[in-house]
Amino acid sequence: MGQYVAPLRDMQFVLHELLKVEDEFKQLPKHAEIDKDIINQVLEEGGKFTSQVLFPLNHSGDREGCQLDKETHVVKTPTGFKEAYQQYVEAGWPALSCDPEFGGQGLPIVINNSFYEMLNSSNQAWTMYPGLSHGAYECLHEHGTPEQKAMYLPKLVSGEWTGTMCLTEPHCGTDLGLLRTKAEPQADGSYKITGGKIFISAGEHEMSSNILHLVLARLPEAPSGTKGISLFLVPKYIPNADGSVGPRNNIFCGAIEEKMGIHGNSTCQMNLDGATGWLIGEPNKGLNAMFVMMNAARLGVGMQSLGLTEVAYQNAVTYAKDRLQMRSLTGPKAPEKAADPIIVHPDVRRMLLTARAYAEGGRAFSSYVALQIDRELNHPDEQVRKDAADEVALLTPIIKAFLTDNGWIATSEAMQVYGGHGFISEWGMEQYVRDARINMIYEGTNTIQSLDLLGRKILMDNGAKLRKFGDKVKAFVEENGTNEALSEFITPLGDIGDKVGKLTMEIGMKAFQNPDEVGAAAVPYLRVVGHMVFAYFFAQMAKIALEKQDSGDNFYKAKLATARFYFARLLPETAMLIRQARAGSANLMALEADLF
Template sequence: MPLTYNPPLRDMHFALHEVLGAVETLQKLPRFADFDRDTCNAILEEAGKFAAEVVAPTNSIGDLQGCTLDKQSHSVKTPDGFRQAYQQYVEAGWPALSCDPAYGGQGLPFVVNQCLYEMLNSANQAWTMYPGLSHGAYEALHAHGSDALKQRYLPRLTSGEWTGTMCLTEPHCGTDLGLLRTKAEPQADGSYLLTGSKIFISAGEHDMAENIVHLVLARLPDAPAGSKGISLFVVPKYLVNDDGSLGARNPIFCTGLEHKMGIHGNATAQLSLEGAVGHLVGQPHKGLAAMFVMMNAARLGVGNQSLGLTEIAYQNALAYAKERLQMRALSGPKAPEQPADPIIVHPDVRHQLLTAKAYAEGGRLLSAYCGVLLDKAHAAEDETERAGAQAELALLTPIVKAFLTDNGLAATIGCQQVFGGHGYIRETGMEQLVRDARINLIYEGTNAVQALDLLGRKVLGDGGKALTQFGRKIAAWGAEHADNPKMAEFLLPLQDLGERLTEVTQAIGARAQRNPDEVGVAAVDYLRIAGHLTFGWLWARAAQTALQAIADGRDDPLYPAKIETARFYFARLLPEVETPLKRLQAHANTILKTSHTLA
């Protein structure tokens, strides 16, 4: 019984058009003045077909076959069907969807690309990582590359003829990139020769495209120690001639593939640079800032990966729960004509399903909301509007990455539980979703690193300005709907949580002035609380939209379902914040002063 996938187009329309008013917001920006709902919906419909009909059939094959390295040629074969699906992806123009028309892109809003990638991730996360990483490479070069580098690389990345990677991690260092050792020696012609080793490079070698554009962090000979001495280089698998044709093989070789818990269909490569030719991107010793363009795009993308897995896990668990017969409901038979009731009648099964549904639909709202922010940050003509969107997006990025991936793992495990013993065996596909979901909490900065980024940099680092602005936006929206008694069950707990988060932020800030380790102690719990505040606001908005639609006489079963799911979220999931709030009151020494325990 393989996994099935139905693109959640109606819910995407609800999120984009009814709750967020995304198209109308974007039409105010000159770049997207001609964008309309019909265009948006037509693109999403075709994207859904491609994900379900072309990409989804490769998912279980990729998990079973994995990738194969030929150590003599350093070449990697991807699973059966991967290359053919990618060729169809390129031929259909999907890589160019939100890219700059100056380089052959279609210039559509990033939020539409986010929806495309949610569906691709549901269909096959491992496959989607190949084109997905190209977007990050494109963004970094678009933001920091010279005109010559842009002309050389961006058209081929835009078309999908070439793919991209980000080469950061080395065997002795993970997130602490200040420790990296890869060297870049300047040459007389303005190029550099790079020597060193990189590991955990997703899509680092494959047979799906004719060239791979690696963005590599390395040190110049005069580089200062630490993160202030890192430079960024573009290092292609094949050198590119002046006329754009491919030249000699560049000595950046795959020397090994990691044997992983999940995402088997993606080649997680060990790369050796043996005097590979590269060109500087941006300024010397400023590479980390340039790479953060790519890393932030990747962090939004990883949250989207878990959103996709949550959705497909929910769809399959719901279908199974409606068909699987097991015992009788405690209140009496619900299907007396059957020898037993379908398991969907049992409260714990319903709890698991509703949890996954709430996390998927809430995650979709958050992903789309951040997509609109990113479009405004890039396309708004008013500098204040751009800066405001960028500040809010920076605040929400670690929440997207960590909160959605935490939720995604919990949801896939819960949906696996719905299948019982059948969820533990390979045939149903549920155990693969759990294995694939696990990496999303780890790469692109572990979720603890995201929490440190949120609390240390994004909240305390700017004196709480961005958080205060976000809190005011939530409070102002709540005030608009405070007169509606039907909204009280959503607005009151939301207001209470906002006030408590403000109080705990101030308390942590005061403690951190005396002992900076307080930030590390509090960070993970803090992000979980902030994530629920963000989700609570979006679910309240969904409930308000559904209530208004019903009041207007719109007969669509989606609306009462939204209200029911919102009630479940506020009654059963939001109260989770009580535990981290309680933990934040505990003395930090219960973690810090444990030298005997951890001796």
């Protein structure tokens, strides 16, 4: 069922040559001793685990799915999932970037990020079990009480227990201000929580001995809307004082959602009937606490689609080199065979290069953002930390929406390479398309991400965060503008940078008159900014590749060819997108609702 080989060479290029993370780590006292050899060793071992243990379970897990025993409320995950998780825990992978105070290894986020790309390439559905645990860890690490941290964080760090986040209810998705789940205070300081949650990924399973649910609910007399939401920790089993698993809590899986993809993950309807929980953070400020987990999840979802983009590309390339069909338009390339391999055909190459470019661009971009998180958390200079935090806030919605849009495009193109075989499940390609589609929807739809980027991250501070990133783009353009060999990259980069500035100002002026202009422009606007970011990183990668193209290492020739394809074939999408963003809201709002 296909193959997966971790793209270690490109990961090493991004980390060591593009981002120079070893030099960056020297500025962070917590990570100053981490060198290239440590990074490479972690990535190599991660590649072995993901390709040898997880990838073989991906297709079978999709076919088998999860089964719920409705009498016992127990969910059985696909065959091999539990055993793979035990290997994952025994190898120490859950602790990779966690705080050593709670048993973690304390490695940088950027290394963990690369590992998660491999996990998602090999098996996205399986990866959601430990992935959500990491978000729960981040939330408790920042907002938990000392007692909560001491009780729960070591269990999450070790992987002995897993975590979820329970937000959505049947009547409210993105609009969490409508949620109805109630929390009643008890004399002992706990709360009794009652309500129903849906779409809870990894909500019930047998892979770990306990599951920690982070649940949004309302206290009595809480204000309406999002200002009246609190966050609670609701364990599947209430821990004993010594940390061992105690009595079963009154939170159960009522059903598993029947889904288009990610069948190996138990997406659950969770019912709480007076379940015992404990407040995390301050009353009525649960959404602020949950945003730590949500932002981690949004970065994680971007990595899901990056992983799928890479594995779909790898398998499509293998197929295109083997599949014989027709002759090259310029004459036979394999005259000894009945037909040429389809990789000789220009449009097959277009599809393959689209997936390749979106994988390589996404890898550079996401690794950069992960490095900024490391700087935000650990740099000794307060101003550096603030600048990094601003950049992460700006780029997070782009990571989530742009990478998942691109993942949908890339997996669809990779499936198309297979022709009719791509539509047949035994080849495995159609699973990547199905799995990729959810990534555009959950953890805030891509429209929500676009509104967040344009409305909150850019217009609310009059474009200050965007200008700071734009200054980096301008500095690179000015530094390399006289280098004739780079002009094919620098000129379009400078052009898209100027256009983003003008488009932002134009939309901002319209929004003063009519707020619907933001909603009308947001989705194409995010893709325009996403392409500006990709162009910035591809131009940097092209500069490195140009300098080393005669080194004898064909990696650099391939990198240069991919960059040229991106600038020639993918970046021009922005011309259409800019026209769409400028088209305004009138053509969307003119038709009365009852005429649809």
